[in-house]
Amino acid sequence: MSLRPLQIAFLAALLPGVAVAQVPRFAVSSNLVVLSATAVDRHGRPVQNLGPKDFQIFEEGRLQKIAHFAVGREASARILLLVDASGSMSGELKTASAKMAALQILSALEPTDEAALAGFDHKYWGVVQFTKDRQKIAEAFEELQPFGATALHDALDHAARDLASHGEGRRAVVVITDGVDTASQKTADEVIAHSRALDVPIYAVSVLSPLDDPGSPMFTGRERQAAATAGSLVLARYAELSGGAAFAVSDFKGLREAATQVVSELKHQYRLGYDPPAGPPRFRRIEVRAVRKGVVVRTRSGYVPQS
Numbered sequence: 019m020s021l022r023p024l025q026i027a028f029l030a031a032l033l034p035g036v037a038v039a040q041v042p043r044f045a046v047s048s049n050l051v052v053l054s055a056t057a058v059d060r061h062g063r064p065v066q067n068l069g070p071k072d073f074q075i076f077e078e079g080r081l082q083k084i085a086h087f088a089v090g091r092e093a094s095a096r097i098l099l100l101v102d103a104s105g106s107m108s109g110e111l112k113t114a115s116a117k118m119a120a121l122q123i124l125s126a127l128e129p130t131d132e133a134a135l136a137g138f139d140h141k142y143w144g145v146v147q148f149t150k151d152r153q154k155i156a157e158a159f160e161e162l163q164p165f166g167a168t169a170l171h172d173a174l175d176h177a178a179r180d181l182a183s184h185g186e187g188r189r190a191v192v193v194i195t196d197g198v199d200t201a202s203q204k205t206a207d208e209v210i211a212h213s214r215a216l217d218v219p220i221y222a223v224s225v226l227s228p229l230d231d232p233g234s235p236m237f238t239g240r241e242r243q244a245a246a247t248a249g250s251l252v253l254a255r256y257a258e259l260s261g262g263a264a265f266a267v268s269d270f271k272g273l274r275e276a277a278t279q280v281v282s283e284l285k286h287q288y289r290l291g292y293d294p295p296a297g298p299p300r301f302r303r304i305e306v307r308a309v310r311k312g313v314v315v316r317t318r319s320g321y322v323p324q325s
Contacts, residue, residue: 050291055317064286076305086291095131095188102195104139104168115225116194122277124152138173139166140201167201175209182216192221197249219262222253261317
């Protein structure tokens with residue numbers, strides 16, 4: 019069965035912008051720099067009920083005035099599930115774990131939230147366009163038959179670009195993989211340099227065997243790091259620089275906890291915007307801080323102004 023590109027499907031699934039009571043709404047074409055931000059406490063739990071005065075935005079170390087503020091509850095979420103369908107996922111445990119992780123995430127979404135499914139091996143393809151029909155996505159997993167090489171970095175680059183080009187609102191790419199890349203044309207550093215300038219948080223769920231999971235008592239990689247363990251570290255960099263989070267899991271408990279945290283963070287995602295200062299169109303570093311003590315804010319690490 020041939021699969022239509024997810025990029026085509028996305029064009030028919032755009033959501034309208036959401037007006038915000040606290041400040042004027044802005045259009046996608048606005049020059050505002052928009053940030054998806056997650057605030058967490060020292061235990062990693064999302065912090066709710068923060069207002070614009072609870073945040074500070076710094077560009078290249080200089081404080082910026084917040085011109086837009088919205089909270090996650092004001093708009094539906096859109097999650098792109100990006101699932102590794104390469105030969106390295108051919109083991110029954112990995113295949114079952116990948117599907118289980120996706121189903122856990124789907125079950126935790128609100129009824130108004132939407133999800134899409136894409137797969138990748140040496141290439142990237144769309145399986146299900148954005149929908150509220152959870153069963154449709156669950157059934158489509160049968161189309162993801164593990165085979166071939168793994169172009170993880172290329173797939174992440176494609177997925178982030180797709181999602182970044184389709185309107186505003188709460189959104190994230192959730193990649194489920196064993197983290198081993200064997201066929202990408204782009205390097206991890208190239209994709210990370212680009213993805214951190216996009217307003218698309220990347221959540222990475224590394225499906226590992228207990229032998230490759232540093233959190234497992236059966237872990238054997240302390241003396242010699244396995245490829246899967248190294249891959250999960252690269253995915254952690256993707257997550258950190260895009261404002262997402264990374265999880266290495268090797269059992270059902272870990273899958274459930276990862277899914278719960280991903281959805282919880284997305285539900286409480288804040289949207290911040292500011293007018294960028296004048297200057298050349300080069301990469302600019304961004305830092306968002308919480309005024310409240312004990313709260314850490316995660317967001318993308320920078321952007322390139324529109325030329």
